[in-house]
Amino acid sequence: MDKEFWDGRFSGEEYIYGEEPNEYFKEKLLEFLPGEILFAAEGEGRNAVFAAEEAWKVGAFDQSSEAKKKAEKLAKKRGVEIEYKVGKLPELGYEKEEFDAVALIYAHFPPEIRADYHKRLISYLRRDGLVFFEGFSEKHPAYQQVNPKVGGPKDEALLFSMEEIKKDFGELKFLEFYEAEVDLKEGVHHKGLGSVIRFVAQKK
Template sequence: MKEMWDERYSTEEYVYGEVPNEYFHSRFTQFDPGEILFAAEGEGRNAVFAAKCDWKVTAFDQSEAGKRKALKLAEKHKVALDYRVGDLPSLGFEKGDFDAIALVYAHFPVEVRKKYHELLISYLRRDGLIFFEGFSKKHKKYQEKNPKVGGPKEEALLFSIEEIKEDFGSLNFLELYETEVDLKEGTGHDGLGAVIRFVAQKK
């Protein structure tokens, strides 16, 4: 998986563009700055946006190529990121480190997904927020019509509302819904797709 992402991010072009995810942008800006963690952040578009909004930003990914492009984008916008490369349990995060966590298309392997979600929740402070957008199980039919819309090809990596409630059920959902969205995020997400979105708060 790491090699796949390094190859995908090896281009000069930003595969998913340089602007933040629309849903994340719309919800995130409603809250006061604090410390935020971006999971599977790739080329850094969302993390850089948060840093520009005066948040203290930490991010991680498996891809060194993604990190290089994220830091390049941060330099372009004159902001700082703490960007770590590796697997989540070994990155040195502690319980209660963050006021918010962003999961924007963070589709972890099925065998570690529940464990990673539990870890991420533990890193949140009380009243901390999770901002989430990921492809739903219904996304498969959109991929079949238009491969340019992107997203995991394995159905097991896609989300259902039931799985979200199971993994994040300890949180208070401020909103949770599944919807069709017309994505315009670089060449990586281009076209109609099906996503699940939520904002949730730690009790």
């Protein structure tokens, strides 16, 4: 799914995944002291704005300029600031060891760039930096067939396997790492039972 697709999806007034943060991310973020955090493929900003409300210094990026507009509108509504960039990750100017945490919440990058993006994001972490992750697993299509409203990529190449995540993030220490069936209640596009992979990991 390209920039034009996401610009179209995010162009309406409604926050299609809601204005509240992902439940898993919210729960885990509150276990750590605030620092600097980067949100990958952040969309309309619900998770970034929540982190800013919790005193984190927030950076975010996405390929969609419409997503940025919505995220900045939500940040203004909540009285916080986020630094949001639009474009391809290698061109956005982030530095090695710039952040204390990276959030990948439904950041389903195409397979041809995914491993490189994950490697880059790890390099932006300081020592002991954290990765917060939730994404649809390769088991998710069975849930989509039962309930299309649960959302998620229709291209199975965009889904995650436990093995792939171990490969991409293996240099980190997993604090927890599991696959689960969850009941999503995130706007109009993540609604109902789905299969996800979740983890929190720390840079050694």
